[in-house]
Amino acid sequence: xxxxxxxxxxxxxxxxxxxxxxxxxxxxxxxxxxxxxxxxxxxxxxxxxxxxxxxxxxxxxxxxxxxxxxxxxxxxxxxxxxxxxxxxxxxxxxxxxxxxxxxxxxxxxxxxxxxxxxxxxxxxxxxxxxxxxxxxxxxxxxxxxxxxxxxxxxxxxxxxxxxxxxxxxxxxxxxxxxxxxxxxxxxxxxxxxxxxxxxxxxxxxxxxxxxxxxxxxxxxxxxxxxxxxxxxxxxxxxxxxxxxxxxxxxxxxxxxxxxxxxxxxxxxxxxxxxxxxxxxxxxxxxxxxxxxxxxxxxxxxxxxxxxxxxxxxxxxxxxxxxxxxxxxxxxxxxxxxxxxxxxxxxxxxxxxxxxxxxxxxxxxxxxxxxxxxxxxxxxxxxxxxxxxxxxxxxxxxxxxxxxxxxx
Numbered sequence: 001x002x003x004x005x006x007x008x009x010x011x012x013x014x015x016x017x018x019x020x021x022x023x024x025x026x027x028x029x030x031x032x033x034x035x036x037x038x039x040x041x042x043x044x045x046x047x048x049x050x051x052x053x054x055x056x057x058x059x060x061x062x063x064x065x066x067x068x069x070x071x072x073x074x075x076x077x078x079x080x081x082x083x084x085x086x087x088x089x090x091x092x093x094x095x096x097x098x099x100x101x102x103x104x105x106x107x108x109x110x111x112x113x114x115x116x117x118x119x120x121x122x123x124x125x126x127x128x129x130x131x132x133x134x135x136x137x138x139x140x141x142x143x144x145x146x147x148x149x150x151x152x153x154x155x156x157x158x159x160x161x162x163x164x165x166x167x168x169x170x171x172x173x174x175x176x177x178x179x180x181x182x183x184x185x186x187x188x189x190x191x192x193x194x195x196x197x198x199x200x201x202x203x204x205x206x207x208x209x210x211x212x213x214x215x216x217x218x219x220x221x222x223x224x225x226x227x228x229x230x231x232x233x234x235x236x237x238x239x240x241x242x243x244x245x246x247x248x249x250x251x252x253x254x255x256x257x258x259x260x261x262x263x264x265x266x267x268x269x270x271x272x273x274x275x276x277x278x279x280x281x282x283x284x285x286x287x288x289x290x291x292x293x294x295x296x297x298x299x300x301x302x303x304x305x306x307x308x309x310x311x312x313x314x315x316x317x318x319x320x321x322x323x324x325x326x327x328x329x330x331x332x333x334x335x336x337x338x339x340x341x342x343x344x345x346x347x348x349x350x351x352x353x354x355x356x357x358x359x360x361x362x363x364x365x366x367x368x369x370x371x372x373x374x375x376x377x378x379x380x381x382x383x384x385x386x387x388x389x390x391x392x393x394x395x396x397x398x399x400x401x402x403x404x405x406x407x
Contacts, residue, residue: 015296
């Protein structure tokens with residue numbers, strides 16, 4: 001549906017509605033990693049506008065905080081502090097820039113060679129499972145609140161209809177927060193003290209990221225999974241809008257847009273922003289796919305970012321409520337990795353595939369670390385690189401080669 005058929009008021013309503021679909025994850029990521037949610041809203045809005053500028057305003061995509069970077073940011077902040085972790089996001093941008101150039105040069109053929117499902121699947125599984133202990137630790141601070149938020153999110157995800165089904169995180173957090181208020185465990189003092197209008201830290205305390213090579217290289221391999229997910233999102237959005245965005249404006253432009261948005265997020269002190277699939281689901285339900293509506297969502301995010309009391313209210317959410325959501329969220333991410341392997345029919349009867357998946361998962365879950373002088377790499381990043389190398393080095397049997405040719 002073209003927005004020319006909608007009044008300006010209805011366009012605005014739909015645009016704000018789309019933001020609320022993305023709202024849960026966009027503010028949940030900064031709350032979990034220790035960043036200000038107002039900054040995340042600001043960088044999501046700015047990032048979306050940058051993306052639309054690069055893609056000639058043709059692709060109806062909203063950029064929000066990515067769950068894929070929760071574990072890496074937490075781990076990097078422990079080693080190099082939050083400024084160093086945010087500087088590492090520049091490395092994520094570099095991956096998008098390189099992929100953009102490769103796609104323009106070679107198309108998707110090279111990407112499929114470097115990052116087949118047998119590599120991407122285990123990496124996505126690791127992204128989901130790497131913080132499972134943190135989810136449990138947060139939930140057990142108050143199991144009642146955790147179970148309430150988890151139960152409501154599960155019910156909405158299982159039984160919800162229409163747009164409600166797309167916001168299980170928001171529903172779970174709201175339910176858990178209400179129960180927390182009745183239990184008297186919410187501190188409203190910071191909310192009362194906060195100003196109604198306040199610039200997010202991204203603007204009121206702007207400073208360049210403290211660049212360091214260690215977090216820069218640490219974040220680079222982490223970006224592999226979101227980059228591949230980006231390609232899938234572009235095709236899904238194209239199917240919903242009945243347009244081929246991979247050809248026009250082109251995947252190289254959408255990839256460049258994501259990279260520039262991530263770069264802007266690092267300079268403003270926000271989490272990485274990438275294409276957001278949930279908004280695509282909202283578009284498929286409402287049948288409104290014009291990019292102008294998404295730009296209204298981006299503008300609304302920027303407006304919300306300067307409401308000081310909203311930021312304070314979000315930060316007053318008890319950790320147990322977030323922990324309950326995380327119990328579902330991180331398991332869901334892991335299941336996406338399993339689904340990726342199944343959908344692409346990765347044959348585990350082939351020894352080569354079993355070796356790649358096994359070593360990738362073992363290194364990631366086991367916490368393996370590579371130290372070279374002052375440089376260290378561990379977790380998802382190290383596992384992703386090892387998976388890529390194993391895929392390139394291990395020979396394929398004639399049967400595997402024949403199966404690939406048949407697909």
